[in-house]
Amino acid sequence: MFSFCTDPSVLSTPEWFACYLTTGKLMLFYASFGTVLLLLAITAPVALAFGFAGASAARARFAPLSWLGRLYIAMVRGVPDIVFFLFFVIALDQGFEYLRHKIKCPDWTDPIRQGSDFIVCPAAKLPLSTSPQIWHEIYGFSLAVLTFSIVFGAFAANVLYGAMRAVPRAQIETAEAYGMSHRQTFWRILIPQMWVYALPGLSNLWMVLVKATPLLFLLGVEDIVYWARELGGAKTARFTDYPHGDWRVWFFLGLLVFYLCFTRISEIALDRIMTRLTRGQATMGGEAQRKAA
Amino acid sequence: MKKILLGTAALAFSAGMALAQDVVRMGTEGAYPPYNFINDQGEVDGFERELGDELCSRAELTCEWVTNEWDSIIPNLVSGNYDTIIAGMSINDERDEVIDFTQDYIPPATSSYVALSEDADLTGVVAAQTSTLQSGYIAESGATLLEFATADEIVAALRNGEADAVFFDTDYLAPIVEESGGELIFVGEPVVLGRGTGMGIRESDGALKDKFDTAIASMKDDGSLNELLIKWFGEGTDTY
Numbered sequence: 001m002f003s004f005c006t007d008p009s010v011l012s013t014p015e016w017f018a019c020y021l022t023t024g025k026l027m028l029f030y031a032s033f034g035t036v037l038l039l040l041a042i043t044a045p046v047a048l049a050f051g052f053a054g055a056s057a058a059r060a061r062f063a064p065l066s067w068l069g070r071l072y073i074a075m076v077r078g079v080p081d082i083v084f085f086l087f088f089v090i091a092l093d094q095g096f097e098y099l100r101h102k103i104k105c106p107d108w109t110d111p112i113r114q115g116s117d118f119i120v121c122p123a124a125k126l127p128l129s130t131s132p133q134i135w136h137e138i139y140g141f142s143l144a145v146l147t148f149s150i151v152f153g154a155f156a157a158n159v160l161y162g163a164m165r166a167v168p169r170a171q172i173e174t175a176e177a178y179g180m181s182h183r184q185t186f187w188r189i190l191i192p193q194m195w196v197y198a199l200p201g202l203s204n205l206w207m208v209l210v211k212a213t214p215l216l217f218l219l220g221v222e223d224i225v226y227w228a229r230e231l232g233g234a235k236t237a238r239f240t241d242y243p244h245g246d247w248r249v250w251f252f253l254g255l256l257v258f259y260l261c262f263t264r265i266s267e268i269a270l271d272r273i274m275t276r277l278t279r280g281q282a283t284m285g286g287e288a289q290r291k292a293a
Numbered sequence: 294m295k296k297i298l299l300g301t302a303a304l305a306f307s308a309g310m311a312l313a314q315d316v317v318r319m320g321t322e323g324a325y326p327p328y329n330f331i332n333d334q335g336e337v338d339g340f341e342r343e344l345g346d347e348l349c350s351r352a353e354l355t356c357e358w359v360t361n362e363w364d365s366i367i368p369n370l371v372s373g374n375y376d377t378i379i380a381g382m383s384i385n386d387e388r389d390e391v392i393d394f395t396q397d398y399i400p401p402a403t404s405s406y407v408a409l410s411e412d413a414d415l416t417g418v419v420a421a422q423t424s425t426l427q428s429g430y431i432a433e434s435g436a437t438l439l440e441f442a443t444a445d446e447i448v449a450a451l452r453n454g455e456a457d458a459v460f461f462d463t464d465y466l467a468p469i470v471e472e473s474g475g476e477l478i479f480v481g482e483p484v485v486l487g488r489g490t491g492m493g494i495r496e497s498d499g500a501l502k503d504k505f506d507t508a509i510a511s512m513k514d515d516g517s518l519n520e521l522l523i524k525w526f527g528e529g530t531d532t533y
Contacts, residue, residue, distance in 0.1 A: 024334035086365075090372055097373075116391050117497045118372045125373065130316045133357055136374075220361060220369070230324060230331065233445035236468045239326040240333055243472075246449050 008241045020242045029227040033258070036213045036223055039141070043148045044206065050153025055160035061182075069157070076154030085218045089147050093126065100124035137221070144219045152209055159201035164190055166197040168282065196277045196285070203270045210262060228255050316355045317501065319345050320375035323360035324443055325465065327525045328381035331360070340525035341379050344398060347517070351508040364423065364442065367391055371495060377505070378493030381462075383426050385487055393496045395505045397489025398518065400531040404430070407466050408458040408480045409451065415481055420447040420456035426486045427460050451477070464526050 004011065005019040020026065057069025076084070097120045098112065105121035112119055122128070127135040167190055175189040214225040232248030278285040321329045323337055332338035337358040349356035359375050370378050370392060383402070384394045404427050406415055420439040421428040431438045439456050441447045444465055450456045459466070463483055470477045492509075494502045512518040519532040 024336070025331060028335045090368065094372060114497045116371045117495050119495075119497050120373070129318060129373075129376070133359065136359070217362065218365075220374070222360075229443075233324075233443070234448065234469075236326070236472050238468050239330055239339070242333065246452070248449075 009237075016242075023242065025231065028222070029224070029231055032222055032224045032227050035141070035221065036216070039145060039148070039213060039216065039221075040210060042145050043152065043209065046145065046149040047152040047156055047205075047209070048202075050149050051156025051160050054153060054157030055164060058157065058161050059164060073154050073157050073161070076151055077158065081151060081212070081215065082218075084151055085147060085215050088150075089143050089219055092146070093143060094118055097124050097126050100126065140220045144216055144221055147219070148209070148212070148215075152205055155205050156202060159205065160194065160198050162201070163194040163198035167193045171282075193281065196274075196281050196283060199270070199274055199277060203266075206266060206270070207263065210266065211259065224255055224258070228252055316357060317349065317377060318375035319349075319356050319358050320361050320366060320370060320378050320380065321345075321358065322363050322366065322380040324363075324445065325381050327464065327468070329379070340521060341381065343525075344512075344518075344521055345379050347512065347521075348505055348508040351511055352504040354504065367493070370493060373495075376494070376498065376501060380493075381490055382493055383487035384489055384491045385426060388493070391496075392493045393498070393502055394491035394493055395502055396509055397491045398509050398512075399490035399522065400533065401485050401487055401489045402531075403463045403483035404460060404486050405463045405466060405479050405483045406458045406460050406481045407448075407451065407470055407477050409477065411478065411480060413458045413480055415458055417457035418455070420450045420459045421461060422447060425461075427462070430484065430486055431460050448477075464530065467527070 002015075002019060002022070004015060005022075008016055008019050011019065054069050054072050057065050058073060060066045060069065097118075101108065101112065101120035101124035104123045108121045110119065127139050171189055171193060172185055175185040180188065214223055216223040217226045228251035229248060232246065232251035234246045235243050237243040274285075275289075278289055280286060280290075321337055321341060323329055323331045325339075327340050329337060329339040329341045337360065342358065345356060345358070361369050361375070363380070366378055366380060366382075367388065369375065378392070381399075382388070382394075384397060388394070406413075406419070408415075416434070416436045418439050419431045419434075419436040420441060421431050422444050423440040423442055428438060428440055439447075439450060441450060444461060447456070447459045447461060448466075448469060451459045458480060466479075470479060492505055494505070509518070512521075513533050522530055522532050
């Protein structure tokens, strides 16, 4: 990076660190923070959408739809996360490839399962084995987003389902008395009022999601915890210009600071949202705001 | 910069389409020097990188390197996320049931005990990496096996006193012992384990296995494999 970095072994400490902290490997570490933030930024709204769909389905009056919603919530909530992340993703990947295989290679006669091997025709591979590494990474990342969304969506669905039931029955009855249809009641009365009940549960989920991101590594995405472990491990002078002892404690301390700061920022943001949502609501918080004003 | 990257990506993509069969994805661990590791530039480096690139050029294949966690390195091979495992993997029967191996490119390796003192208890707590030949050997030796996901962690466990000794590949431990300045020492006799190190390839991928077998044989014949072994593992290492 800097011109004086050609022989790090003779450098003074500050210069050594200036060189060390700007090596290509450390850059990958910094970039992985972006990966984690991007994952959170995409997963949170998608999971909320899954949750909303699940909750709406669960309380639908059409019975099969309601069963579907309840099944989704119960199944995902019941399966341990780690099982989901280890097996579900490989199954999902193979499922996509199987479908593409059926469409793109109808003439293929070899069995897809050969012993423990999973063989689809080359045109059905996702991504194609000829595509550059970046596509493989984007695909892996997308699978991660989808899996996180399905898992956290089920928890969010349960929170939203509870929140919808927490809206006072009198509100719904009043709406019906005004002649609103079921659909109008749902969108105009129920949804705007339920968020204030849902937020405490959703904010918990957000915090858990922030700390669940190291599961990314199970999905082949190199996240901050992977790099902290890899970079922190003792390095001998034969294989790097920057030998050092076991520095994992320092790297993990850095992660600790990152997670704590992130938690604090999240808390501040969630508090603001709570204040905004409480305004004009028939809750104790809303009443307190009304009296203070 | 971004445009250049996009341009090369597009180019690589269209070039890739033309020679569809010839891109081979090489899966490695990236945490096992001198076999394979991530260098300061963030790229895969080490004995296996150099060997793999040479094998690919002899077999006229275009190769791409990817890293994968050791624990799931075989499941990801059989489900097709990459085409070979070249990660210092010893050939043994248990693995051979699930995947195929090329002929060995490193002779059967010796494993050694390393401890903090000469009189360490080798039947006490011995640390080894999970799912390796060494951990299997320790489990049967009567010592208490302490497993870690990476080789780096077993040495850390020895240093902080969690383990009485570590048992691992001699070539991996040698530079660490050398640089510890007398803190770590080899204890007991080295043990020869396994049938050498080979590349793992899907059982259904016979053609690819033949290509690499031929390339490895040609490197054994002209002595270039021995040169590589000596370059990365030092003068005293076993050669062909």
